[in-house]
Amino acid sequence: MTQPLFYKDLFSGQHSYTEKELGRKGLSLAQLVAQNIPVPPFFILPPELFRSIIASVFKDTSITSLESFREHVNTLVLSKETMQQIEAEYAKLSGFGKAWVAVRSSIVAPEHPTSSFSGLLASKLNLRGTREIELAIREIFLSLFADRSYDYLKRNSISYGDVSTAIIVQKMVQAEVSGIMYTYDPITNNGKHVSIEAVFGLGDVLTEGNINPDIYTVSKTTLEIIEKKIVPQEWMKVRKMGEKDTLEHLQKITISQMWQYSQKLDDSLVRELTALADKIEQATGTPQIIEWAMERGSLYVLQAKPMELDNTAAMPKIHDAARKISSLKDIDEFSELSNTTEISFSHEAPMVDSPKMPQETLLFTGTPASSGVAYGETILLPNASSMTPEMLTSLKETTTKKHILVTDEFTSELEPLFYLAGGVITNFGGANSDVGLVTRETKIPAIVGTRIATSYLQSGALIKMDGSSGAIYRVDFLPEEFPATTEKTVTLHKKKKLKKKINTAVSPILEPPAQVPILEALAGKQTIEKTPVQKKSVHDSPIKIFLTGSTVSEAVFLPSKHAAISSNATTFMIPVSNAAVSERAFIKKVKKESTATIYLLLSDSPSLDALLSAKRTLAAHSIRRSKRVPYIVNVGSMYGLLNSKNLIDLSIDGLLFDLPKLSRVYRPGTTSIDAELWKLLRETLRSVKKQKLSYIGLSLPKEFFTLPLRKEIRELLKEGITSLVFAEPVTSATEHDMQKIEEEIMGVQLEKV
Secondary structure (H helix, E strand, O other), rough: OOOOHHHHHHHHHOOOOHHEEEEEEHHHHHHHHHHOOOOOOOOEEOOOOHHHHHHHHHHHOOOOOOOHHHHHHHHOOOOHHHHHHHHHHHHHHHHHHOEEEEEEEEEOOOOOOOOOOOOOOOEEEEOOOHHHHHHHHHHHHHHHOOHHHHHEEEEEEOOOHEEEEEOOOOOOOOEEEEEEOOOOOEEOEEEEEEEEEEEEEOHHHHHOOOOOEEEEEEEEEOOOOEEEEEEEEEEEEEEOOOOOOOOOOEEEEOOOOHHOOOOOOOHHHHHHHHHHHHHHHHOOOOOOOEEEEEEEOEEEEEEEEEEOOOOHHHHHHHHHHHHOOOHHHHHHHHHHHHHOOEEEOOOOOOOOOOOOOOOOOEEEEEEEEEEEEEEEEEEEOOHHHHHHHHHHHHHHHOOOOEEEEEOOOOOOOHHHHOOOOOOEEEEOOOOOOOOHHHHHHHHEEEEOOOHHHHHHHOOOEEEEEEEOOOOOEEOOOOOOOOOOOOOEEEEEEEEOOOOOOOOOOOOOOOOOOOOHHHHHHHHHOOOOOOOOOOOOOHOOOOOOEEEEEOOOOOEOOOOOOOOOOOOOOOOOEEEEOOHHHHHHHHHHHHHHOOOOOOEEEOOOOHHHHHHHHHHHHHHOOOOOOOOEEEEEEEEEOHHHHHHHHHOOOOOEEEEEEHHHHHHHHHOOOOOOOOHHHHHHHHHHHHHHHHHHHOEEEEEEEEHHHHOOOOOHHHHHHHHHHHHHHEEEOOOOOOOHHHHHHHHHHHHHHHOOO
């Protein structure tokens, strides 16, 4: 066998290691050590040990089946030379005495980089002495030939000849708190935040899905804690002393009631972990899933692995970049993006008759673990202890994509069913539990950590589950099919460098040709061939104008003054407060009776947490953010104005600066708008317009609906305003008035160019 590699010796020479020599996990640990990330000491047994042992087993002619092969592996004894090498490395790791260690696999499969092998191979914690290390190595080798692993390889067309494993022996961190961090949210596709899961005690309960963790959402740039979800924890897993009958020395202990509801990490440690996660992501160049632990106030990284992002995760970035093109500068910037990426667009045929959709009643929510929406009939699975082989066989034969599995927690025996079902709901677990990893790989929705699913749902219930929001609904029937999408889809693949020019090949990603290029053509920066001159209307303006209760094409509807819905309207803006029944009904009415874009106007809450809570409430009531239903935050307080950049990090589509409200809070008791407030607005607009939001609006009192436009408004229009909103009724407004204001706005825009 090749000599074991002690972690400090990995960088003693000029040799550059690869996955074939260290395995994926071992290579990741080596990279972390190179970046001075705090990692517990370890040594690696290279994959040659596995290959040599398996080769010796295959020489036995008595082996005629996979079962007899497993029996043979289970009786393996490592050679004297191998054990001496392990003893030498274990002594270096231990120093004086015998160290407690964890023994883990490090998969080697360079021919299959997209296959995760998550949760397939065994890991053993809190072992002591070389004899226990030897037993753990045998169990890890054996787990690669278990039914679960065999099924996975067969399902993914992977040969055993393409797979091996190294072994990592790492000093055990006796964690008071441990968990998992994501540097990129796989559910919302948000790369600006770090999501941290934390539990008391050892963290393997997270991957096993035994406990619901605390969840902290933190901004990478400001280290501001945007959201905390504190979940009670009744027990934790710790080391057990004096146990000799089992390989792992572990036990569950009950947590006192005083501590069950406490926050697992204080805010300073949350920020320290976020900075650590960002450093690892910067060093590796890819989004990461990071396992961490804290012992005696010190943080350690146990492992880091790249997140599996497919094209669907990249789509929103490309699509948003395309959607926000409004000037030649933006087109140049987008062309740079296109130098290495070809973007092709396709439209599905519009439906003539949409299928009838069922009535929905919200039941409860959980933690999103895999995105997507599924309708189905529930199958309530029994506990693992009562699941017989006959029951499992029967379930394999009857489970289809029209079924949603409901279970207390994940067990390896249930995994084959996940490939057959349409969705999974569990009582316990986090986003990075085995449930989340398997369902994201099989691309079915999953909701975990509900705590009550198996008590609330019985087999045969008809439900809808939304893996993006974590909401579960009762429905009155199952639809035959989902409504066909009419949105543009994006396909990404490498191509040759594109020239920077505008042509019909890219026009589908813009607004219709008569709208977007007007500004550039008037400025003499672009020639539009064979485009007839059209009479300007509300639709042609680069700046949208909204009027309260109006029947013109852009209108603001206040909840207390719902106006008739114009059939030819292109855009509505609807203020929403707490998703009251009347508001939900009206929004659904607008969606049903028109094809207009519907801006949902959210109040700027007293805190970022409150705004996130409002977004979840809307999603739970089936009012979800989409291309047709963007979320806009109404900035009407000094808190909102001063935190505008932080609001943008909450995955919103735009900001509406409410000038009347801001004026009242900036100078209470006055009716005029202070000059300092105009200045503050200009400075804020200059900072937020760099974020390239799809919408930046200014809400004005009705007396501002005059010509010529006030000087202050003209100045703000030059700072990136895309919309003027008159939230008070302008009773004298006509199409002629709108056109005159639009013409002046065009003049301001040309001044800017």
